[in-house]
Amino acid sequence: MGTTQLETVPEPKYWHLKTVLSEALDTDFSVGEILPNERDLAARFGVARATLRQALEQLELEGRLHRRRGVGTTVAPPRMGVDVSTSQHTWPGTADDVWQSADCTTGTFAAAPAAVGRMFTASVDGELHTVRRTRMTHGQPVAAELLYVPAASVPELPAIEATSGPVRARSVLRELQRLGLDGQDRAVELGSARADDAKELDRLPGAPVLVVTTRYFVGGRTAAVSVATYRADTCRLTFGDSGDLEISHHGPAAHAS
Amino acid sequence: MGTTQLETVPEPKYWHLKTVLSEALDTDFSVGEILPNERDLAARFGVARATLRQALEQLELEGRLHRRRGVGTTVAPPRMGVDVSTSQHTWPGTADDVWQSADCTTGTFAAAPAAVGRMFTASVDGELHTVRRTRMTHGQPVAAELLYVPAASVPELPAIEATSGPVRARSVLRELQRLGLDGQDRAVELGSARADDAKELDRLPGAPVLVVTTRYFVGGRTAAVSVATYRADTCRLTFGDSGDLEISHHGPAAHAS
């Protein structure tokens, strides 16, 4: 390769390729622009398609590119700041309209992942409501949430209503809102989208997501648990009032100049 | 394939493989156990090695596996909860001993990523201290941090001391600690490790990391900015008192039973 670099430490091709592409994105492309297809790009750089794809995958992971089968690869806009701070949703999305498409099913605790069941201090028997929702920002789905609410937490929930569907989902949320919230607990980790979440987030299964697990405390007990999966490619989770700031894409060139 | 599934929706092989392996990890393996090598595993499942690797990569992304070149693939322990809550470090790691190996260099604002420079409301001229540290948990490096402190934020910093090295790093941190902190701002996003961070975190460049960007406010102005990159495979970031809980690995089998 005709760069100025000596052949001291042979950098992997895909890594070098990613750096070159990253700089090209900064200088020669604008947001939304379509890149040449993978076969052309690979030929242009003199590498196999698989190698080129390895570079593109990294750039997509960093939120620089957006790839869609049958369409092409486009330059992604900067990640949007998504507020997940405490003040924003004392109870998840009760007042604001960022959460949509609620649904609700009721079953036993066995319907929840074992790790979720472990977060409830007591009452592992009895019924469990599972509310499914989608969070929209700028018209795009950014998160899919499963909210687990033991029936014991909402004793005044009318039992006569529909046993599922958006109507019951709103009933559960309304009951939760009436409860006094003592505090909450939050954790963030990397995961890969399950098939159902991926579908709602308009991504392929296995796409990287940021999993936000929240425990809601009422009267010293865990009253509900929320597992929200955020698109990792398009979202930057904010915990404060910095939602309108741009943070660097964190690639190897982040230190450049 | 001799499974019970009809050929209705041909699931990708690597996806099915990942599910099978995930279940095998739960039942037939214990933490730290070594898996057969990739060539053997690929032959056993009747797929190409590249396909097998696609499944392993996903499992590693979810924190289930740990792969080391020249050694092998082992079953990873559950992710550790790493507290990044406000109360834990009013100023980053001043009192506790989780942060180690501090170093410090001083230069201009051009030494910082452009996105970081943008977070300082004023005083883009002048000097900028850059403190580099590593966060250790259970004897393992979990995060590499770059703390950007404008010289204007620590006017009483003795100028005669060493211009770099751990000694000066501690001086800067000590000065910061003397300041009254009005508040802070935090954002989390997915990134890939730069070469230098990867080295400190004992990972390969490009490894997935959770980038935590923090802005520290003093007197209504941004007094310092911290960019901390946490290992995404081994860490679960906690914002509260849930540090000792286990959260589910978020794979496609997370809903199983």
Add this chain to the structure above:
DNA sequence: TAGTGGTCTAGACCACCCG
């Protein structure tokens, strides 16, 4: 139907670790 990205193969060589 043509073009895109997604999956898969069967090889090869390299960098690294350990005995």
Add this chain to the structure above:
DNA sequence: GGGTGGTCTAGACCACTAA
């Protein structure tokens, strides 16, 4: 030196999208 995972190739076919 022998075994591991990491990189790379040159193909092939498939699933999806849009004209």
